[in-house]
Amino acid sequence: MNKYLLLLFVLLMYSTGLKSQETIKLFYTSDWKVTKEDEAIYYRESEYDLNNFELDGSVFDYALSGKLIMEGNYLNGKKNGNFIFYYDNGEIKNKGQYENNRRIGRWEYFYNNGKLKQVVLFKSRNEHDFSVLEYYNRDGKQLLENGTGKWKNDSIQTGMFDTESLKTVTGQFNDSLKHGVWKLIRISDNKLMHSERFQKGKLVEATIYNAQFDYYGTISSEIVNKIPDENSTKFINTEKFDLDTTVYPVALLFSDVETIFETITGKKYEVQNRDAGYIYGDYSLLEFLEKNIRYPRSAVDERITGKVYVGVVIDSLGNTRKVQLVKGIHEDLDKEAQRVVRLVDKWMPAIRDGKVVKSTITIPVNFQIKE
Known part of the structure; x- marks a missing residue:
């Protein structure tokens, strides 16, 4: 793929709002894969919308000892609302609000002794766009006040350059704006x-170190997430039912979500109402689209970007009956979006009042070029 292209695919199923919520308890490994209780390090009690098999409502994560380590809220499968994270000693680690899976607004971070470390303002859903309003060292000395001063974020893990050691970010704010080196x-x-x-x-x-050739190269974009969400792997794994294959058969990974749910909970759930969707879930559909789509050369040359809306008619057996353009932006992008959607051959049919029915879903595919 052309090195100047960044393809982002956004899948949004237009929901009917039909829900069936139930509190579910699941057990997890240290890397937050679903496992059995005798293999678990953590467990979660959370509200699921079982019609759509997604988190919807309150979520509480615990160590196996019963110590609370996180509490938060989901809406339609996405983190929305207040979240609080805790240290092993019970002190608050950080707290703030998510909106559509991104930190937003005022977040407070603390040391494990309970003292305030920093107050951060995430200005938009782009998490590079942040400012630090207050910052204190571990002894309580204020180093940054009213958005001005020196800042440090130590012991962060990033795989951007290597995964062998932790990193430290240092910088300065001036009137809540990043300034200097x-x-x-x-x-x-x-x-x-x-x-x-x-x-x-x-x-x-900006410059970046190339470990392979041992030199510094120049780049034109800000790429370091200076306050990375340390829970991102946990969230991704838990939101897509990632399984511990040391206790569950690998073949289960390729089953539909109802089969996975029944296997890991021991409970068979008869869905009464749900929208149609990809049989392996939205994450897998996104991966499939990303793997198979090709950005047309003509659209690249003309710098054409945007969303193509593709409608899919799915019959009661889960077969594709029709793929059609709902809203296009460019002839070649429109054709490519429809082509890749036609490759999907395993749909989960819609259910209404306990009966499978023919229905239509709309998939927006977002084409973006980022230099």
């Missing part, structure tokens, strides 16, 4: 891995 330093040997220079919040230039 920001550095990403590898803790193990104090090596500079990445630097970015800002002028009143605007990125001026």
Whole structure:
């Protein structure tokens, strides 16, 4: 794929709003894969919409000892609302609000001794767009006040450059805007891995260390998530029923969500109402689209981006009966979006009042070019 292209695929099933909620208890491994109780490190009590097999409502995560480690809220399968995370000693680690799976607004972070570490404002759903309003060292000394001062985020893990050691980010804010030189330093040997220079919040230039060839190259975009969401892997795994294959057969990974649910909970659930969808779930459909779609050269040359809306008629057996353009943006992008959707051959039919029925879903495919 052309190195200047970044393809983002957004799947939005137009829901009928038909829900059937029930509180479910699931057990997890240390890397948050569903497992059996005698193999578990954590467990979760959460509300599921069993018509659509997605989180919907309150979610509580615990260590196996019963100690609370997270509480939050989901809406239609996405993190929406207030979340609180806890240290092993019961002190609050950080708290704030998610909106459509992204941190938004004011977040507070604490040391494990209960003292405030920092107050961060996430300004939009782009998590690079943040400012630190207050920052304190572990002794309680304030180093950044009213959006101005020096800032440090230590012991962060990022796979952008290597996965062998933790990193430290240092930088400065001026009137809540990134200013001056920001550095990403590898803790193990104090090596500079990445630097970015800002002028009143605007990125001026950046360099990145290439470990393979041992040199620093210039790039034109801000790429380091300076406050990465340390729970991102946990969220992804739990939201898609990622399974521990040491206790569950690998073949179960390729089953529909109802079969997976029955296997891991021991409860058979008869769905009364649900929308049609991909039999292996939305995450798998996104992966399928991303793997198979090709950005037309003509659209790249003309810098055409945007969403193509594709309608799919699915019969009561889960077969594709018709793929049609609902709303297009460019002839070649429209054709490509329809082509890749036609490749999908395993749909889960809609159910109304306990009966499978023919229905139509709409899939927006978002084409973007990012230099």
